[in-house]
Amino acid sequence: MQIYLPIAEVSVNAFLLLGLGGIVGLVSGMFGVGGGFLITPLLFFAGVPPAIAVATGANQVVASSVSGLLAHIRRKGVDFRMGWVLLAGGMTGSGLGIFLFNLLSRLGQIDLAVQLCYVVFLGSVGMLMFQESLRAILRQRKGPQQLPKRKQHGWVHRMPLKMRFRASGLYISVIPPFLVGLGVGVLAAIMGVGGGFVMVPAMIYLLGMPAKVVVGTSLFQILFVSGFTTFMHALTNQSVDMVLALLLIVGGVIGAQIGTQVGARLKAEQLRILLALLVLAVCGKLALELLLTPADLYSVVPKGRAA
């Protein structure tokens, strides 16, 4: 069934869009990532113009993160206090990122910057997570002779402004989570994603948060960042397509619920290795695009658009 999208001004198969939304929702619910890094390339593949894909993708992320977040709240898997600190950093970073984005646009190389950002960050985060979770799985296979690692007391624990994060069982300074939020906010604005794929590993490895609150807390922060992004896109570029968003959302919210169920049954290490593989696959595809000779050297874009 073909459906005409009023803002994108293209006609796309409705079931294809429902399916895409479902896949991204599934990933979102399982791993606590918004799925922005998936939805944008997928929509582009379906024939939606890039600018519309980025903005509408953000709108879809809002819905799937609400759906996922509520499921996690029910399971008490959200550290709200940590979430607010991350969010404060995230909003600050987002402002910085938009400034950087405009600077790069003026230099005329924003496309390249975005693509390189994707490859570098997806690549390094994916590799790190893959290595670590593989090691964790191998360690478990060997049996329980090795004691689980105690929480490290490194530089993170010597900073001022300590705060108790009860849900995470942490008593640490607010500076590291603020900085994590800031970094993710900058990336999110430049790459047009919620930043979950950076946030989740950062919460696990840098902040040492327990796996059971990581996903929910990440969704909490993604909800606000993607909501902010959607609104800004609607306001400045008028590039949010509500009909497209609605189709993605219907697929996405259902996918997210199923994803949360699946995620709850898998072990944390398995979850992380799957996410790592997914991130690496997207990274590989983008890297190939930069390296292989494109099918067509020429491309047509509306005048004055960055993407």
Add this chain to the structure above:
Amino acid sequence: MIRRLARSLCLPLALSVAPLAPAPLLAEEVVAGLSQNRIAIDTTFTGSEILVFGAVKREEPIAEAPPLQVIVTLEGPQEELTVRRKSRVAGIWVNTDQVDVDHAPSYYAVATTAPLREVLTDTEDLRNSITINRAIRSVGATIEGAPSFVQALVRLREDEGAYELDEGAVELAEDTLFRTRFRLPANLREGDYRARIFLTRGGRIVDAHETVVDVRKVGLERWLFVLSREQPALYGLLALMIAALAGYAASAGFAWLRR
């Protein structure tokens, strides 16, 4: 409706008098019609077909040679575009060159009774911007090889079905009645689509006629489009609300199902 019809008839005629001054010897006139004057884009729009038909009005007997030919063009609203070319820099493919195209129709189709070379001289083409290449204007392109960018634009659009040259698609009966069909793609932009009909003899234009097809979004499509342009803040909030509600509904629904 009547006013629009009057406008669409008078304006093009007034405009076309100067450049098209028909040769007085061959007093032949086009009388033309369209199967529809408006196309409504609704949610289930999957493209449309337009039939352009007409007749040649003349006082004298039909001249034998050169033969009468008909060209029909249909042109979508103009866009400003940038065409980019990639090249390899330090091992990766980067957009390095670009050319701005000031006017390129979002849709352009040309149908003729015979191969274009036989139907139209270059001079007439240049004067009336009839072929696809003439319909695209890019001024101030300073990059070397700018024409190859325009060629690339035409090639890409032809692949999408947005630009089309169909030689021999106009049927002409008894040198008097003609008709042709245009298949409009599903990815249609809204706006005024200009249909032009040219009569030629020996490559020279004898008479021309112009009319407009009104392509508009209707219903929900129209409402959302207008809201997004006129009340962007409200539109953004509405988008967020729908997203949040859908997320909540799904979560609540699944919680209820599990109980």
